[in-house]
Amino acid sequence: MANIMIVDDSPIIRRSLTRILEQLGHQVVMEAVDGRDAVEKFKERPVDLITMDIHLPGMNGIEAVRHIRQISSSVIIIMITSVEQKNMVYDALKLGARHYIVKPFTDEKVKEVFESVIGLTPLQEAAQQRKQQIVAETREKAAEERKKREPLKLEAPALMAMPFEIGVKDGRVVMIMQRHVNLTNLAHFHACLQGMLYLRSTKFVFDLWEPINDEEGLRLLLDFITTVRNRKGTVGVVVNDLAAFNVLKSKLTTGVYRKYEEIDW
Incomplete structure (x- = not known):
């Protein structure tokens, strides 16, 4: 489970990301509405991961990444961008951002990106292990049924x-x-x-x-x-x-x- 700060000036995007990330088993501990706000809050309370919108009022996401990287080299930063801003993503990646998500995003896309940068959460690992266990049990049961069942035979009619x-x-x-x-x-x-x-x-x-x-x-x-x-x-x-x-x-x-x-x- 990761402690996360969401940086976005859109309340809708913040709510959407919070819902998805909490369903994945993470905890959203802070929100920021612009780059400067994000930098100040990170100084006061470092987190494991930050989702950073590129287009922000005042200090944009690129500058915010630069400042946060000066504070911490270990925090994971995932950029949130639109299609027309994708060229700016490369600047953020050069500064140390780990990945990016293009808006409009889906639950599956967010899950895919988060799994690629931090792996499975305990909840996801438990769900995956349970799924694997069910598959194994089903196969084992099917094998036992085949052993019990009489083999099909062709019989010549009288x-x-x-x-x-x-x-x-x-x-x-x-x-x-x-x-x-x-x-x-x-x-x-x-x-x-x-x-x-x-x-x-x-x-x-x-x-x-x-x-x-x-x-x-x-x-x-x-x-x-x-x-x-x-x-x-x-x-x-x-x-x-x-x-x-x-x-x-x-x-x-x-x-x-x-x-x-x-x-x-």
Whole structure:
């Protein structure tokens, strides 16, 4: 923590700097409104650091730096300047100022400059150490969770339990529904449709040797077809059963066929 004197003729700037510096854990012990006032107060009560505005009434900041440096060579001086005064900053740096801040400044910029000249305050060090501790604890916990968790495995499905068979024919992915979809195999049907949605630029055909009478199974099929078509994909259904054909025709309008050979895409 540094004891600081703020030298600026603007009350707004003084208040702003005081707020930022106290949040960083420093203590503003004095304020001065011009260069001469700053020199006199520093003689009476030396501080660790001074923020010095360049443009001040009476004695400007450059002259004030010159006088203060004659009193102390150890005090840290940071110049506060505007863009048009930056050429004057170099004069101040030659006289012993350590750094400068350009107005209008941000909290982050003030923090950055102060850290570069005096390092972290105890509050900042504590916050940084706590942050590092949290990161370390999080990584350690994640590593422990990975050890506890069973590794992911690929398991070959029991094909005889599937109600369908999937293959590629004439450049199309064809799912042949060989048996009815029911509660026993519905999860397999859902998992397969979900996986097929990852395929892009693919033409799909559902060849229903057996109609899908299960309400949930039929909904999954219709959702898949709608999703593919919304992505400008191509999908059709071949239905042997006339009643099932009429149901799907009423719901889909297009892309429903009685025979595979009728498909013209």
